[in-house]
Amino acid sequence: MTEIVLREALKRGLEEALENDPSVFMMGEDIGEYGGAYAVTDGFLKKFGPDRIKDTPISEQAFLGAGIGAAVAGLRPIIEFMSISFTLVAFDQIVNMAANLRYMSGGQISVPMVIRAPTGAGVQLGATHSQSFETWLAEVPGMKVVCPSNSYDALGLMRSAIKDNNPVLVAEPALLYGTKGEVPDEYYEVEIGKAxxxxxxxxxxxxxxxxxxxxxxxxxxxxxxxxxxxxxxxxxxxxxxxxxxxxxxxxxxxxxxxxxxxxxxxxxxxxxxxxxxxxxxxxxxxxxxxxxxxxxxxxxxxxxxxxxxxxxxxxxxxxxxxxxx
Amino acid sequence: MVNPTKSSSKSKSKPAKSSKNGKSGAVGPDESDVAASTDHRELFRQMFLIRQFELACGENYSKGLIRGFLHLYIGQEATGVGAISALRKDDYIVSNYRDHGHALARGVDINRSMAELFGKATGTSKGKGGSMHLFDVVKGFMGGHGIVAGQLPLAAGLALAQQYQKTDGLTMCFFGDGSTNQGVYHETLNLAAVWKLPVLFFLENNMYGMGSSIERVRAGGIDFYPGLATYEIPAVEVDGMDVLAVKEATEIAVERIRAGGGPQFIEAKTFRFGGHSVADGQKYRGQEEVKEWETRDSVVAFPLKLIEMGLVTKDQINDVKAEVYEAVAKSVEFAEQSPNPDPKEIHNDVFA
Missing domain, CATH: 3.40.50.920 (Rossmann fold)
Incomplete structure (x- = not known):
């Protein structure tokens, strides 16, 4: 067992996927040079290079949608949103495209994509940066939605989300990024869909x-x-x-x-x-x-x-x- | 009102080789002429197939056998056929809700396409997709998409995968003039340009976004291609009623993309002869305008031109037509006789 903060647990899950699977790559606003708004991807650009750690323009529809296309073509994109409130800008892509594509193609298409977004209020960010839209996306058929409350689940759920062949939203409680918790040294996963x-x-x-x-x-x-x-x-x-x-x-x-x-x-x-x-x-x-x-x-x-x-x-x-x- | 002849005269595309009148007759057909004749017949076959398929769709919509929204491609055949003929099998195509023509030009099975419109289990999406959502992943036909401009980032993402996987494949993305006022259109152009993605943006400018003429909803007139300079994406205009011109312009763009030139943009000026959907009474435009465009109907004009040039005979054209009539009739029969999806299918295909 090692004690790490939730941010570190998420980071470990992302890092090992990037190390082990060349089809995994990341996109998002300021995840590279800047190191991520909440520092989850700090150091990734240097380690994995710009092809796999892609800084995007502030164009949530375009880069989330591009993630869908890349997933459809067999890659495993991980898309970071700076806030779950910003997913609203890309809701058309998430709901109409990512979640519906498999069904409306009669099962021909799968979208193995992870969407990560900090969620929740509590740090005085005001109306547009404090919301919790994981609850909205949870009612969309074709989407999976998880939200860890501790480091163990953060790593275990992240592993499962990246392996999943469907679009998975990982809502990351912004207030818990710095919260410590124990994580086993041996490999484990947390199954999606289990309380x-x-x-x-x-x-x-x-x-x-x-x-x-x-x-x-x-x-x-x-x-x-x-x-x-x-x-x-x-x-x-x-x-x-x-x-x-x-x-x-x-x-x-x-x-x-x-x-x-x-x-x-x-x-x-x-x-x-x-x-x-x-x-x-x-x-x-x-x-x-x-x-x-x-x-x-x-x-x-x-x-x-x-x-x-x-x-x-x-x-x-x-x-x-x-x-x- | 848009004048079709004016539009065509502004076309930047060079006249296709085949328009040099009847040269082959003097020396007898050589090998390249034989190949060209076969190619031309194939282009005509696809255009005629789409036309007849769409007419059959309209007819079966009237009978109540096809429901929902039905957006027909009649009038735009030369555009889709010319564009898609320039692609390789390993390229992707992404389409919008007016997708039947693109699917058929790509070689998606006509029976399964018609069955999808009939909502049958044998349809391309097992009856779960409908007219706006045809898919055939094996053919690289990545949908039919229902939200205006929503398909553009999907295309950019497919192209991103092609770039990431270091293939020399590309993604062709169709969209209409109505898409260009969506924010995601501009977002995607910028993203594709910044990342130099191998994507061919193909604008089918049919002059109307549903019932709104371009002039009523866009600042800057009916030409879109000059605006692409903003994104540093090379863009050309082509006469979308001329299948050979479209093919040639697309071949040039495709070559540039494969050579690593990044995204390219083609604007084809075209026209849908019918309404936006079959439910559209076209109160927003005069029939004069429609009639004027119909005089340039490629499905009529192209075979006449080929005969005149001595590249094909009237009999050959008639053979193609007979073959198409039969294929379309069979597709309707196939769709009618196919079973409805089993209700057990309802919960399948939600998750992979």
């Missing part, structure tokens, strides 16, 4: 992903102090969504709080709630409690942003409101 029970418990299930895991872990610690045993689930994949793992946990605890740091309305936890309602209603002792950030554009001011962003207290409040714990 993980990070803590077993018997009284209530707390479900989140990405940065939200920090909050639910904090909430679970506080609940434990009061003698409430929380089971914690990390989705890890938003698409495919591992509802079986979620339902199994709820059948055990009979109580559930779903926690999103993205906005509430229409988010992935709305989907989890609806599915739980249908598949586990008879097991539940109360309503599916949903926690998410306020449905407003992200404010710049630190105090306002903190207020809007979900925190551990919001989780505890929901546990109390829903189940009197």
């Amino acid at each position: 993980y029970v990070t803590r077993t418990g018997s009284d209530v299930t707390l479900i989140s992903y990405g940065y939200g895991m920090r909050l639910v872990n904090e909430a679970a610690d506080k609940l434990a102090e009061r003698g409430v045993s929380a089971e914690v689930i990390d989705l890890r994949s938003l698409s495919p969504l591992d509802m079986d793992a979620i339902v199994a946990s709820v059948q055990k605890t009979n109580r559930v709080v779903v926690v999103d740091t993205a906005r509430r309305i229409g988010g992935i936890m709305a989907e989890v709630s609806a599915e739980l309602q249908q598949r586990a209603a008879e097991w539940l002792d109360g309503p599916v409690m949903r926690v998410g950030s306020d449905d407003v554009p992200w404010p710049y001011n630190r105090g306002l942003e903190r207020e809007v962003l979900t925190d551990a207290d919001d989780v505890l409040k929901a546990v109390a409101e829903g189940y009197g714990l």
Whole structure:
């Protein structure tokens, strides 16, 4: 085991793929000379050269679309977006092209491409740089969407994403890049589409992903102090969504709080709630409690942003409101 | 209104060799004439095949056997056929939603193409794609794409792979004048130029983006090729109603790309004789303009020219026509008789 920060784990996954597979290359804004906006690709240009570490113009549609073309022709491009908010500029390419191509070609085409993007609020970047659109892309058939909450998953999911023959969005929680975690020295992968029970418990299930895991872990610690045993689930994949793992946990605890740091309305936890309602209603002792950030554009001011962003207290409040714990 | 003869007179392409009138008659046909005759017959066969295929599509749309949007290529045959005839088998082609002509010119199976339009299991995309989404990866025909200009970066990416893999293949990308006002058009031209990608941007300027004439939606007039200087991409204009001129202009561009010259751009002035789709009543333009362009119909004019030049006989043309009529009739029969996709297919092909 080695302890590394999440940024380093992502970097290791990218680096070993570049070393081992000549069909892997990277494109993005300022990933080369500059070293990447969040320094994930720092040093790559020198090591792998400009053919494989391609600095692009600020043309998200063109370079994301070019990634699709390269993938269709048999390469394995990894595309970096500087912010997940910028994927909106390329949504036509991601949704209409990358996700649809296989189906509308009757299975003739595959798009083995990884899209990486920092996601989430919390560092006062204002409305256009703080959003969490992994939740939008999770509802697009043909797309896979993952979001690691720790270094182990970051490396394991990155390995799986690069090997996958479909377009995979790896949403990287911007607030967690510097968070340390243990990573095994031997090779492993984290399967896409599998949630993980990070803590077993018997009284209530707390479900989140990405940065939200920090909050639910904090909430679970506080609940434990009061003698409430929380089971914690990390989705890890938003698409495919591992509802079986979620339902199994709820059948055990009979109580559930779903926690999103993205906005509430229409988010992935709305989907989890609806599915739980249908598949586990008879097991539940109360309503599916949903926690998410306020449905407003992200404010710049630190105090306002903190207020809007979900925190551990919001989780505890929901546990109390829903189940009197 | 656009005057087709004016447009053709502005063409930068040189008259094709074959337009030197009837030289071969004096000395008897030599080997190159025989080859040229075969080539010309093939060009005519493809143009006539597309025309008849499209007419059959329209007819079957009226019968309700083809549904959805149907964008016909009638009038533009010389452009697609001339352009694609200059390619190699290992090159890629990317098309837009008016893709039947490009697919057929590339040699995509006519039966499977018609079956796709009928939504049948035997279609190129097993009935999941439809008219706007024909694909045949084996033929390097990388789609039919439904979003205006959305296919351009795909083409750049295919070309990027060709460059990365150090092949001398190239990617030909078709798009219409309507595409040129999309941001992604400009993004892709710049990207391709900066990276010197082996891509041939082929603009089929048919003067209308759906119901909007160029003059109504574009600052700068009806000529696009001069604007490519901005991107330092060599660009030429060609008469899209003249299959040989298109072929020659494309051959020159293809040669430059293979020699490492980076992206090239061809603007073919052409015209769709029908509406944007079969649902279009064409309220936005006068029939005079359409009739004027129809006088230059390449599917009619080209065989007459070949006969006049002594390169083919009337009988040979009639043989080609008979062969085409039969192939198209058979494709409709094939499509009609093919089974619908099994509902079990619904969840297949979402993921690889």
